[in-house]
Amino acid sequence: MTAPPDLHHDADPCEALIALLVRAGDGSLDDAGDRARLDRHLASCAACREALEAQQAAHVALATSFDVEPPLGFATRIAAQVQAPASWFDRFDFRQWTWRAGPVAAGLALAAWLIAASSETTIASAGGDLATVADAVVAAEAVLWSDAMDEADLVSLAWDDTVQPDTTGGDEAGAQ
Amino acid sequence: MVPPARPSDTGEPDPDEPLVARARRGDEGAVRLLVDRYQRRVIGLAWGLVGDHADAEDVAQEAFLRAFRSLRTFRGQSRFRTWLFQIAINTARTHRRTRARRQEEAVGGSIDLDTTAGGGSLEQAVIARDRIHRALETLPADLREAVVLRDVNGLDYREIAAALGVPIGTVESRIFRGRARLRQALTHEPHDQGARR
Structure with a gap:
């Protein structure tokens, strides 16, 4: 009712x-x-x-004004195109990479820092800083893989790709 | 930003779920069945929103491709068809914006009909349909989308609310105002036509 x-x-x-x-x-x-x-x-x-x-x-x-007769073979054509390789941009799937590459990027950053630090200072003097950086990397990874950054955000990011903002504006007189 | 629909938007199991699961696994037959199931409604929706049948087929095709290529992002938080219609709506919006920029045409102008071609009943029927399409074009986008989803696509009010991401009261208000304006445009147009002659 x-x-x-x-x-x-x-x-x-x-x-x-x-x-x-x-x-x-x-x-x-x-x-x-x-x-x-x-x-x-x-x-x-x-x-x-x-x-x-x-x-x-x-x-x-x-x-009664929109008698739709789909073109012949429309569904078959769509299905074939879906199966066809997508463009290189789609195949790269940068959104997935953005998140999955996080730990790898963190590891590379740590390695780069270690190399730079070892070339400029002694291991002994860098020990304290190393521990700090390692802690930061672990914390960053924890954030990356936390629940809050998991499914909901990935869905949200994907959503941004397919759904544009409603730019129609206008006043809404909700009738309820 | 239109938020994704939630399960409460429909409250019923999605009858497309088995086919969607198969399509997600790369089953071409499942994709074809889903397109078969919704091609008329997606083309009709696109036709109502972009106002041109040939463009509507292009928009529908693009919407289907976008949907199936991003099927991994569909989490079942709404019905598949609601999600598909959302993509079609946004594809149509993008098409209209692109077309408006390209043609620098003012959307929403007065109806300008040439009735001199009217002769037989078939021609008159075509002209009558054209008048309705043109009248629909004069509606603001938010009203046009709501009435097309209801009166052309036959979605129920809850599904329209989910597809547009607005409360159901807003949907009712938009449809009420959209139909009233459409009726007014169709009723007054012949007088305007007569005045120009």
Whole structure:
């Protein structure tokens, strides 16, 4: 059942009936209680009767104006293209690499630092710093592989690739 | 940013899940079956959103390819078809932006129809359909997307809310306003046409 509008307390009862009007307009107002509530209102509101007529007319016009006949072999063509090798950029799959290469990058950084440090100072004098850097690397890896950085973020990153921001703007008059 | 849909958006098992699992393993037959299942709806959605049938097939093809090539990122947090429609919507949005830049055309202008070609009933039917498509083009993108998802694609209100990433009340409001504007455009257009003559 659709959330029942309160005709006695809403400032504009017609506004409160939008949820019922849109459903009645496309024939999906199935709940008998909602239908009776709407009918009672329509009996005394010419504006809503006109609005309902417009909803029905627009729905019918749209529902009958897009007769889609997919081109022959469309599905087969898509399936073949999906199986075909993707571009080098897609195959590289940089997002996965970004995360999986984290520990490797950390190890390389540590090795580079060790080489640089050994060439400039004695092992003894660098001992304390080495421990600090090793701790930092371990901590960085822990963050990389923590739950917070796991599935949710990977999904979010993937999402960024396929879903663009809704730039439509405009005011939203939530009817509920 | 439109957030991914959550399981609560549908609350029912995804009937596509077995095919999606096979497609994820590289089963070409499963991909073909999924495309077969949704090609009409994706092309119809794209047609309603980009306003041109030939472009719609290109957009639909791109949407399917993007979906299947990024299937590993689909975690089943929404129905497969909701996720697919989200990708189609965004592909259509990108197409419209690109086309608008390329053609430097103003989207949302007045309806300009040439009714002189009208003769037989078939022609009249084609013209009537064209009028509806053009009227749809005059709607703001948010209203157009909502009415196309409902009246062309036949998605239920919860699925539309999930696909657009907005509350269901917003969906109802957008559809209500979109249909009202569409009706107004279709009703007033012949008078405007007459006034120009």
